[in-house]
Amino acid sequence: MIPRYSRPEMAAIWAPETRFQIWFEIEAHACDAQAKLGVIPKSAAKAVWKRGAFEVDRIDEIERETKHDVIAFLTNLAEHVGPEARFVHQGMTSSDVLDTCLAVQLSRASDILIADVDKLLAVLERRARELKMVPAMGRSHGIHAEPVTFGLKLAGFYAEFDRARARLVAAKKEIATCAISGAVGTFAHIDPFVEEYVAGKLGLAVEPHSTQVIPRDRHAMFFAVLGVVASSCERLATEIRHLQRTEVREAEEFFSPGQKGSSAMPHKRNPVLSENVTGLARLVRGMVIPAMENVALWHERDISHSSVERMIGPDATVTLDFALARLTGMIDKLLVYPDAMQKNLDMLGGLVHSQRILLALTQKGASREDSYKLVQRNAMQVWEKRVSFLELLAADQDVTKYLSRKELSALFDLGYHTKHVDTIFKRVFGKGKTAKKPAKRKAK
Numbered sequence: 001m002i003p004r005y006s007r008p009e010m011a012a013i014w015a016p017e018t019r020f021q022i023w024f025e026i027e028a029h030a031c032d033a034q035a036k037l038g039v040i041p042k043s044a045a046k047a048v049w050k051r052g053a054f055e056v057d058r059i060d061e062i063e064r065e066t067k068h069d070v071i072a073f074l075t076n077l078a079e080h081v082g083p084e085a086r087f088v089h090q091g092m093t094s095s096d097v098l099d100t101c102l103a104v105q106l107s108r109a110s111d112i113l114i115a116d117v118d119k120l121l122a123v124l125e126r127r128a129r130e131l132k133m134v135p136a137m138g139r140s141h142g143i144h145a146e147p148v149t150f151g152l153k154l155a156g157f158y159a160e161f162d163r164a165r166a167r168l169v170a171a172k173k174e175i176a177t178c179a180i181s182g183a184v185g186t187f188a189h190i191d192p193f194v195e196e197y198v199a200g201k202l203g204l205a206v207e208p209h210s211t212q213v214i215p216r217d218r219h220a221m222f223f224a225v226l227g228v229v230a231s232s233c234e235r236l237a238t239e240i241r242h243l244q245r246t247e248v249r250e251a252e253e254f255f256s257p258g259q260k261g262s263s264a265m266p267h268k269r270n271p272v273l274s275e276n277v278t279g280l281a282r283l284v285r286g287m288v289i290p291a292m293e294n295v296a297l298w299h300e301r302d303i304s305h306s307s308v309e310r311m312i313g314p315d316a317t318v319t320l321d322f323a324l325a326r327l328t329g330m331i332d333k334l335l336v337y338p339d340a341m342q343k344n345l346d347m348l349g350g351l352v353h354s355q356r357i358l359l360a361l362t363q364k365g366a367s368r369e370d371s372y373k374l375v376q377r378n379a380m381q382v383w384e385k386r387v388s389f390l391e392l393l394a395a396d397q398d399v400t401k402y403l404s405r406k407e408l409s410a411l412f413d414l415g416y417h418t419k420h421v422d423t424i425f426k427r428v429f430g431k432g433k434t435a436k437k438p439a440k441r442k443a444k
Contacts, residue, residue, distance in 0.1 A: 011314075013109055027088050029197065029198045030180060031045040031090075033193060033197035039191070045087075048087075048088060051080050051081050074089055091189030096179060100198065102313060106222060109317035113226075113321060114165060116320075117229075121161055121162060121165065124157055127154050127332075129151065131150040131336060132149060132151035136150045144348055146353075146417060147345060148417070149418055153239070158428055158429070170225070175222045176204050178202060178205070180198055183212060213301045216297060216305055219291055223288050227285040229324075231281060233281050233327050234281035236277075237274035237327065237330075240253065241271045241274045241275060250341045251337065252269065253273050253330055280320075280326075281323060287316045291308070293308075294309070349389045354379050356411045356416065357399075359371075360411055361374060366402055378392040
């Protein structure tokens with residue numbers, strides 16, 4: 001987690017001051033619950049809230065001697081609370097504090113990530129509707145396939161990030177559990193009411209069965225979801241990177257006045273934002289496997305997971321937060337070039353309509369095998385000679401015995417491929433206004 005790729009709100013969740021404040025609240029709420037049970041005096045619980053305080057530097061100083069962060073915190077807290085501090089942490093173990101705190105932090109991080117996705121969804125929908133009927137080349141294997149629209153491209157990403165949002169909501173629910181069950185999770189020294197009380201105060205669910213630690217399958221699922229969301233970020237970023245290539249240049253990242261693309265070549269306008277998102281996505285995914293390996297702890301607990309989570313908790317959430325925000329800004333200002341899209345649609349002389357010719361021949365009585373051969377033999381000449389597909393077909397007597405030139409020309413209608421765009425948009429976005437379709441454009 002470095003400042004270059006960190007945003008203040010998310011980074012603040014992982015600051016030492018935030019962590020120790022959550023620890024304090026866990027301990028103070030636990031004291032309230034213990035007081036309600038009559039385990040400790042009510043005056044002691046009040047003293048903790050009234051005089052409780054901590055200093056990060058002092059905790060660090062104590063930890064250098066104790067080699068134990070929770071004990072260092074409790075020692076510093078006691079320096080402020082006074083004699084009543086002996087009632088703090090009654091029947092609890094360090095994991096009760098650490099795991100419950102991590103649940104709070106990951107829950108708060110989830111809220112930010114969900115809000116990030118909401119902003120991205122809003123931008124994707126706006127740009128998708130704006131570019132709904134702009135024809136573009138659809139590609140498979142990187143090769144021209146059949147026409148789509150640029151709005152359809154963005155609608156597909158909207159649907160993907162809508163799923164991402166649902167996964168993040170589920171991931172938050174998965175991770176937001178409280179465990180205050182004492183050593184090895186038996187509640188031998190603390191009443192389950194304390195756990196229920198603290199969970200309620202912190203907005204968490206009660207962990208059904210903790211073995212001194214919250215089961216790490218929850219954390220594995222959480223970080224796996226972050227990895228999937230990061231992969232979706234990379235897919236969108238990769239699409240923009242390909243479209244910005246000089247040979248394609250159908251879309252381009254906004255290039256601000258004064259921006260420099262290369263230290264050596266003044267003409268360069270590079271897709272640095274989408275490349276940046278791609279790299280950040282790799283980092284987030286790289287944290288998934290360690291989270292999964294944390295699931296298998298020894299017996300009721302060990303701390304092999306601890307060092308991992310102290311790293312990936314902040315790094316994965318901060319990195320994904322930054323990537324989502326960067327992606328949102330990139331799509332918001334994305335430059336789109338419809339003329340270049342049309343030029344690319346026309347590049348192969350009409351080959352993008354080959355399937356429609358194939359189907360039309362079968363409708364006229366030719367076998368599918370023969371139809372494929374007729375279309376392909378003409379299509380290969382287009383690849384090799386860069387001639388008009390329509391003219392080749394119209395000159396092929398084996399084709400024209402089924403389809404006249406007029407019928408062939410009609411099959412080169414670009415609008416044929418966009419007739420169900422409204423249906424797809426309604427599926428993706430729900431009810432909305434129907435965009436006006438472009439005029440039919442036939443091959444010349």
